[in-house]
Amino acid sequence: MSAELANALAVSLQGALGDVKIQGLKRLSAGASRETWSFDAVASDESHQLILQRHRSAASQLRGGLDEPELLRCALAGGVRVPQIVASDISGENSIGAPFMVSRRIQGESIPRKILRDDSFAGARRGLVADFGRELAAIHRLEMDSGDQITAIDDPLAVQRMLYEAFDDPHPVFDLAFRWLDQCRPQTRQPCVVHGDFRMGNILVDSGGVAAVLDWELAYIGNPAFDLGWLVARAWRFGEVGEVGGVGTRSELLDAYRANGGAAVTLEELRWWEMLACLRWGVVTMAMVADHRQGRSSSMEQAVIGRRVVETEYDVMLLLRPEVLGKALA
The missing domain is CATH 3.90.1200.10 (Aminoglycoside phosphotransferase (APH), C-terminal lobe)
Incomplete structure (x- = not known):
């Protein structure tokens, strides 16, 4: 499953980051509606530390049809401390097979x-x-x-x-x-x-x-x-x-x-x-x-x-x- 997801991520990130190799793919949590994964997207000259949040299905996307990636972009522009969105698709019609968003990984503790x-x-x-x-x-x-x-x-x-x-x-x-x-x-x-x-x-x-x-x-x-x-x-x-x-x-x-x-x-x-x-x-x-x-x-x-x-x-x-x-x- 991880290899399949890594390949899908590489395809989904091509438009934003170019050709990358996915390394260190690790599941952090698996909630009722979506999963969270940590990984690095490695290009020829740079390594990007990223987070994937993937919904289990298009039906579970978000309550009320919220466009969360767009909201996060709005929040970042408005001065709220949030992760930067790198790529997203809330339609579910993508290589990952479900609504998802990829953001920059920020160091810190949430527990x-x-x-x-x-x-x-x-x-x-x-x-x-x-x-x-x-x-x-x-x-x-x-x-x-x-x-x-x-x-x-x-x-x-x-x-x-x-x-x-x-x-x-x-x-x-x-x-x-x-x-x-x-x-x-x-x-x-x-x-x-x-x-x-x-x-x-x-x-x-x-x-x-x-x-x-x-x-x-x-x-x-x-x-x-x-x-x-x-x-x-x-x-x-x-x-x-x-x-x-x-x-x-x-x-x-x-x-x-x-x-x-x-x-x-x-x-x-x-x-x-x-x-x-x-x-x-x-x-x-x-x-x-x-x-x-x-x-x-x-x-x-x-x-x-x-x-x-x-x-x-x-x-x-x-x-x-x-x-x-x-x-x-x-």
Whole structure:
């Protein structure tokens, strides 16, 4: 399989890099929708360190028909730290046989526990919250209209409710969260590009801080506060006490975001989006449970993540302070 893929890569890269030989082809991960491979493309006078992301089929390309390579090109031009796209084809009608993109390989670490605990990242950790604010503000300034390249989501709460109700598996804590979120909706904001999964694990970090923002496949046009709420959710702190991905505070994040041109989001507004983030993660864990129970997936990782439904319920209860809880029950 690797030899066949190497030959297909050489053909696909010919237009961008000329004649190259593929070396060191190594699979890094194999998710439900796509695989990630590391390799070198060696020309007569230069060696290119690259990453391939290949979807399993044209049908699994991306949610909502997102043109992720085009979005990454837009992000790079807009000053966001992202890998440079070398070649891509989202049609699936290519030598690789599926939608794919090849990007420059950036050195760094994405495993949260290493970033949050290894001494080699101690200096980087001190500046991560400022980096997060800078990158999110840059993302939210990107100019990309909804349409063929990226879809718009006007009401993310309604999306989660639809997904939750489809399971026909009531969870009273989630029902309470839906009620509170519906009653306490925050102000609307000018729609913009939203990363959709900006969190520890999708951010590449080196000794100097954020090296690249990865995994844009859930991006959409929506409220910028979504990304802030998702980032501060307790699920992405990986056992650390810092409120923002295990480092820093919510206030520091909002200050850094605003200092880089982001909107003046308040702590109360952020709490609403953090609650939605917890609820969204809870719905995702429910989906993993359903896939395992119904035989659609044999992944042990998915089964284990599915057990975290109760952890998400606990996170929701932490956010439903007594005065908030009383209003939701009224």
